[in-house]
Amino acid sequence: MGAVRAGLNWRYSTREMMHVIRDCDARLIFIEAKCLGSLAEQVQELAAEGRVVVGFGGEHDLSLDYDRLIASHDGGFSLPTLGEDDLGAIGYTSGTTGNPKGVLLSNRNLFTSLVFNNMVNGYTKQDRRIYVTNPAGININTMCMNMITGMPTVLENFQAERFLDLIEEHRITTVTVVPTMLRRIIDDVKTGHWDVSSLRQVCYGTMPATPALIRDAYATLGCEFLNRYGVSESTGAIALLDNPGHQQALAGEFELLRSVGRAMPHADIQIRDEEGREVPRGELGLVWIGGDTIMQGYLNLPELNEKTVFGKWLKTGDFGRMDDRGYVFLGDRQHNMIVTGGFNVYPNAVENALAERKGVAEAAVFGIPHPQWGEAVVAAVTLSAGSNLTAADLDRHCRENVSKFEVPKYIVVLPELPRGNTDKVNKRALQDMLSQPGGVPWTIDKETV
Incomplete structure (x- = not known):
């Protein structure tokens, strides 16, 4: 429709929310009723700035309601012509080292990531998915996988027992979690009565999993496992430790579970020194990512862009090394x-x-x-x-x-x-x-x- 979507995370403080709204100069703000408390005292201030606030998902006292607006529309709408390099979304970082930073993503970034992430996961319209990680940031792209495949997707905050109820009720086939969530799921399945036989795949990320956890997960859930690595600035996952890699690790190459896998087909990964020169395999350096999913830059941060984005290459700030087979092992963030x-x-x-x-x-x-x-x-x-x-x-x-x-x-x-x-x-x-x-x-x- 030509609008640029920017995510507003419900976990942000009021100060962070106002920063995001003003940083991207949002003109239209949709907010769920149960989250309205975070901005209740700012609604009049936002209106005075020419911003329109629309409520949805329950009772609220805003003058505009999403469902009523949709019901009152006559159905006529003209779609603009959009280019691959037009801005499609702004995803905001978590803000753990300062104000959240706006990551500018083009339609090309979004489409490329959607296509290749769908491909490596093997999603089809027969799949059913639960998505529980934050949908307000870059993960909106991951959340929209169903747009390509047509698979139903359930959005839900994580609570282990509720999560397992949904798997059983909807015959969920694929889920995306972090290792700490996976641990809770396994513990509850062992002591509970849930039928999770519909699961064919568990995707996880943000941190490696231990051999003990993965061995326990295979024994308890009986499905395949994928570890994906990406950063906000790469529009989602760009490296993958696939299910054969997990099996290989459990067969004795335990070190593989410390890796984030190898570059996905749409991405290039290099390990470089402080001067930007590629280092030999096995040596520690800074992780650089290249490809058509690299962001267009940070919003309103030109000095940071000069230090981070180099054409289609991104200097991530992650330390890491790459072995002779292309497996990437992350060290840590530079600032950590x-x-x-x-x-x-x-x-x-x-x-x-x-x-x-x-x-x-x-x-x-x-x-x-x-x-x-x-x-x-x-x-x-x-x-x-x-x-x-x-x-x-x-x-x-x-x-x-x-x-x-x-x-x-x-x-x-x-x-x-x-x-x-x-x-x-x-x-x-x-x-x-x-x-x-x-x-x-x-x-x-x-x-x-």
């Missing part, structure tokens, strides 16, 4: 690297080591200021149901599996980890909590110096 006592620590490596310990559900590793070391390595951990691991147990495990300078100075066991707008762990929130003046808000179970 911890410098402690002069040593560089990549949180991903310590998180992987902790995740291998039976009884650990999830681990987040980050740095906080330390008077002696510059930064102290900190691990926040949640435990699996029934686990009684202590921080001292985890300390011993780390000392046996990572370098001495990588062993966390502090280990904190928590009931849950704070999450951001895309369901990833919000490390900035953890850092803020532990860096507060006057001490940390939790009891420190263990301190090593």
